[in-house]
Amino acid sequence: MTHNSTNETLLEVNDLSVFFHMREGEDFFAIRNLSLSIxxxxxxxxxxxxxxxxxxxSAAIMGLLPANAEVSGSIRFLGQELIGAKESDLRELRGKRLAVIAQDALTALNPVHTVGKQIAEAISVHDNNLSKSELRSRAVDLLDLVGISQPETRVDNFPHEFSGGMRQRALIAMSVANEPDLIIADEPTTALDVTVQAQILDVLNRIQDRTSSSLLLITHDLGVIAGFADRVAVMYSGDVIEEGGVDSVFYETAHPYTRGLLGSLPRLDARNRSEPLYRIPGFQPSPAQRPEGCSFHPRCSIAVAGKCDTEIPIVHRAGPEHVARCHLVKDQEAN
Amino acid sequence: MAEVTAVAKLPSNGRSKFLQRFIRHRLALLGGLTLLFLFIACFGAPIFAPFPKNQQDLLLGPVPPSFEHLLGTDDLGRDYLTEILYAGQVSLLLALSVALVSTAIGVLVGVLAGYKGGWVDNLFMRITDLFLVVPAIALLALALQGLGRSPFSIVLVLSLIGWTYIARVVRGQVLSLREREFIEAARVIGANDRQIIWKHVLPNLGGVIAVNVALAVASAIIIESTLSFLGFGVQPPQTSWGNMLSQASGLIGTSKVYLLYFPGLFILIAVLAVNFVGDGLRDALDPRSGSGSMQGRKRK
Incomplete structure (x- = not known):
């Protein structure tokens, strides 16, 4: 499912850490030395x-972290460093080059404005030379693009007159209004039922084909990733622990956590129905109380005492364009 | 797909929907019409009043209501209906100005405090508390003593006292609005604070603001009347409903007690009407209530 992807790096996140200062309790790292690239x-x-x-x-990339968060490392987008960038420069990027599709379509639309007006706002915030009728027709086109029928009528509806799937489409329309270079979709389908989910993913797919934008798809649904993404990054306790092409991560899984995740998926072809679903024992640690060493070791069935519980693992190469942060992965030659 | 069939061919014009909802609210409509009638009658007094302003008929003296003088006449033989209509100009204008000015101050303070948070919030809210703990009537009396008792200074002083309530309500609303996801969504599309406040925060406060303006008109009429009654408000020869009450205050138990009733009745009607309008506005300005909702559509 490779869209017209090139080798030009659009977004490069290096050593990103997000540190929270708490008024009560201990300060902690919510994200620790995370690296990503798209x-x-x-x-x-x-x-x-x-x-x-x-x-x-995603909040760190947008520069919209809560006030008590301290961020370090580097986020380069189109060659521009975003960490420490001026707020006005970030505002210029947001919605224009960098777009987010919000997690909850039910609350991300303002109840007092029509959908059309909100889509128009996404455009006019960055370009206020357009007339009202131009903005309106752009909004109609965008609603049409995301597959809303009778867009000319629907553009004047209020959000409460839309169904859940339609609101999500409206949000997608807002986020792609300025043909951004990167769309961050933060669980765009969690609140929707499966058929609508498929339609929404289809819409995203079409838009990506049309505008050749990149997509950062945040989800906890491995099925969505398998069908939709080119590469996958698996996060655990504030860190990417495995990253690579979808096929190689899914079929040549290197990290025991990813293996556990994949193993705990319910399977239709499982013969023995009475056998309980596999689950990874234990819980993800609170970021304030991460264990020593590899943060996954207390739950890991193959953890090596004296190594996994003391040393933070470095990134090992598990295959061409496939890396994992685990002591037990043997480095492969990149070829 | 349900969403395709749900498209209804209804006028989607926001303004006409607002009117529909407002009209459906019977009491609000009644209040609105009464208020409109009062305004036309008072400000059209030169046309509608049965007698010219201040026309005295000393030989007639005070007479109870009759066909010639619907609300009777006062001690100087002036037609009391005419007097009340002219006094209403002052009362209504003062009340409206006070309501608008105090709401504007209150909304400004409330939005800034709620939206900015932190020390701005603390500072503004402590100032609000300060205004709240001072006994209003005493402060008003003192301030008007110092500033003179022109209608302008009355508006100024009443507004400076009256903004605290709306400021607190607005701040509370903004605190919760600020955390709503559509505000975050606006930030995500690159909107700045000014755009977010104008396009997303203020429109969501529309109901609160409208209701408050209405309630503030009502309470301003009452406070103005109170002050005038106590002698600190509008000064003769200028008249307002309040100082008409005050001038008639000694008449309880006499045959001229109607001079006390009628200004009081007008105050009562005006305040009630304004309150009903406020109620109707609140319901009509919420796009999710009334005929705007899906239930409302099905009923049609």
Missing amino acids: ARGESLGVVGESGSGKSLT
Whole structure:
């Protein structure tokens, strides 16, 4: 599922850490030395449990972290460093080059404005030379693009007159209004049922083909990643622990956590129905109380005492364009 | 797909929907019409009043309501309906100005405090508390003593006292609005603080603001009347409903007590009407209520 992806790096995140200052309790790292990169036109899936730092990563890229967060490392987008950039420069990027499709379509639309007006706002914030009728017709076109029928009528509806799937489409329309270079879709389908989910993914796919934008797809649905992304990054406790092409991560899984995730998927072809679903024992640690060494070792069935519980693993190469942060992965020659 | 069939061919014009909802609210409509009637009658007094302003008929003296003088006459033989209509100009204008000015101040303070948070919030809210703890009537009396009792200074002083309530309500609303996801979404599309406040925060406060303006008109009429009654408000020869009450205050138990009733009745009607309008506005300005909702559509 490679869209017209090139080798040009669009976004490069290096050694990103997000540190929270708490008024009560201990300060902690919510994201620790995270690195990611996305090429132009590429789709990168990010998976992980709730609380693994997926959404925080997207907030860090947008420069919209909470006030008590301290961020370090580097985020380069189109060659521009985003960490420490001026707020006005970031505002210029947001919505124009960098777009986010919000997690919850039910609340991300303002109830007092019509959908059309909100889509128009996404355009006029960056270009206020357009007339009202031009903006309106752009909004109609965008609603049509995301597959809303009778867009000329629908453009004047309020969000509460839209169904859940339609609101999500409207949000997609808002986010792609300025043909951004990178779309961050933060669990765009979690609130929707499966058929609508497929339609939404289809819309995203079409838009990506049309505009050759890159996509950072945040989800906890491995199925969505398998069908949609070119590469996948698996996050655990604020860190990317495995990253690579979808096929090689899914079929030549290197990290025991990823193996556990894949193993815990329910399977239709499982013969023995009475056998309980596999689950990874234990829980993801709270970022305030990460264990020593590899943060996954207390739950890992193959952890090596004296190594995994003391040393933080470095990134090992598990294959061409496939890396994992695990002591037990043997480095492969890149060929 | 349900979403395809749900397209209804209804006028989607926001303004006409607002009117529909407002009209459906019977009491609000009644209040609105009453208020409109009062305004036309008072400000059209030169045309509608049965007698010219201040026309005295000393030989007639005070007479109870009759066909010639619907609300009777006062001690100087002036037609009381005419007097009340002219006094209404002052009362209504003062009340409206006070409501608008105090709401504007309150919304400004509330939005800034709620949206900015931190020390701005603390500073503004402590100032608000300061205004709240001072006994209003005493402060008003003192301030008006110092500033003179022109209508302008009355508006100024009443507004400076009246903004605290709306400021607190607005701040509370903004605190919760600020965390709503559509504000974050606006930030994500690159909107700056000014755009977010104008396009996303203020429109969501529309109901609160409208209701507050209405309630503030009502309370301003009452406070102005109170002050005038106590002698600190509008000064004779200028008249307002309040100082008409005050001038008639000694008449309880006499045959001229109607001079006390009628200004009081007008105050009562105006305040009630304004309150009903406020209620109707609140319901009509919420796009999710009334005929704007899906249930409303099905009923049609």
